[in-house]
Amino acid sequence: MSDSGHSAYREAGVDIDAQDEALSGIGELVRSTFTSGVLSELGSFGGLFQPSFEGMEAPVLVSSADGVGTKLAVAKAAGDYSTVGGCLVNHCVNDILVQGAQPLFFMDYVGAGVLEAEPMHQLVSGVAEACRANGCALLGGETAEMPGFYQPGDYELVGFVVGLVDRTAVLDGSRVCEGDVLLGLPSSGLHTNGYSLARRAFFDLGGASLETPLIEGSDRTVGEELLEQHVSYLPALGPLIGDPGLHALAHITGGGLTDNLPRVLPQGHRALIDESAWQVPAVFQRIRELAGVSDAEMFRVFNMGIGMVAIVAPDRVAHLEAQLPESVRVGVVEAIADTTATAHVAYQGH
Numbered sequence: 001m002s003d004s005g006h007s008a009y010r011e012a013g014v015d016i017d018a019q020d021e022a023l024s025g026i027g028e029l030v031r032s033t034f035t036s037g038v039l040s041e042l043g044s045f046g047g048l049f050q051p052s053f054e055g056m057e058a059p060v061l062v063s064s065a066d067g068v069g070t071k072l073a074v075a076k077a078a079g080d081y082s083t084v085g086g087c088l089v090n091h092c093v094n095d096i097l098v099q100g101a102q103p104l105f106f107m108d109y110v111g112a113g114v115l116e117a118e119p120m121h122q123l124v125s126g127v128a129e130a131c132r133a134n135g136c137a138l139l140g141g142e143t144a145e146m147p148g149f150y151q152p153g154d155y156e157l158v159g160f161v162v163g164l165v166d167r168t169a170v171l172d173g174s175r176v177c178e179g180d181v182l183l184g185l186p187s188s189g190l191h192t193n194g195y196s197l198a199r200r201a202f203f204d205l206g207g208a209s210l211e212t213p214l215i216e217g218s219d220r221t222v223g224e225e226l227l228e229q230h231v232s233y234l235p236a237l238g239p240l241i242g243d244p245g246l247h248a249l250a251h252i253t254g255g256g257l258t259d260n261l262p263r264v265l266p267q268g269h270r271a272l273i274d275e276s277a278w279q280v281p282a283v284f285q286r287i288r289e290l291a292g293v294s295d296a297e298m299f300r301v302f303n304m305g306i307g308m309v310a311i312v313a314p315d316r317v318a319h320l321e322a323q324l325p326e327s328v329r330v331g332v333v334e335a336i337a338d339t340t341a342t343a344h345v346a347y348q349g350h
Contacts, residue, residue: 047139058167062101085126090232101163103136113150173264184330187307201291245316265343
């Protein structure tokens, strides 16, 4: 088979040789995450993983998928993709943690208009670092260069996680009852939600740049705040899975407290939130000012400084608070007179 050096594929916008160069070194990042359950090598058509079910009565696999969303637009403008890979992994890990699962392995998808070495290295480095921190293997993934679909400089980042929990320890909200206390764990900022509104507030309405101070006199910039990495709550909450006082967990993502807490509340109950229980971070206050957003919408779009909520039995609150020193009591679970009513969130003062 002869090769004259002419490439029709390159002329169509995809340069395979350039792709190989851009992806060089990625293999070592992936291997650095491998755990004892990994059976396959890089380059396999599928990733092989052998989980250990030791000590489990009825092992259950839990899976989830998510993306980084328009936080990638901020990363593109900043030329800094170093945090978004970690955001992706931590978001997915938190999503299965709320059901009690420990992550086993992770897979990612990166789509681009043109694959470039430095952005790719930053993206995959962030994914690999977060996988190591969460104790899960980066088992594989897909990288796609699609000119004409993505524009040059555009990157899409999506992830898939699989975890494991004993059925006896699954958290599904069925134990939540009246009088349970809501312990809020702080977020590190927006995490990975609400960026379309945040970008409009800061850049379109506020005329800010990435280098603009978040608030007057602050040494923290808008860019630094918006690229802050999503927190993984696994180190704090993982050891507490199975505690009889931990009735449920809610990851506060898109939809905020308003839409996420009802997902783990039984019918005929509501979560009553005390907004004065914590200091809402400056970034949310600034968005509210610049965009003129109502309190109700802010609490439905953003996490407002609370990234995870643990729903705890009253007689175990003190014990679990001692294990979660950063937690804040943000509210309680109340029964509703109409026992057939849909679970919802109410705010004191609203």
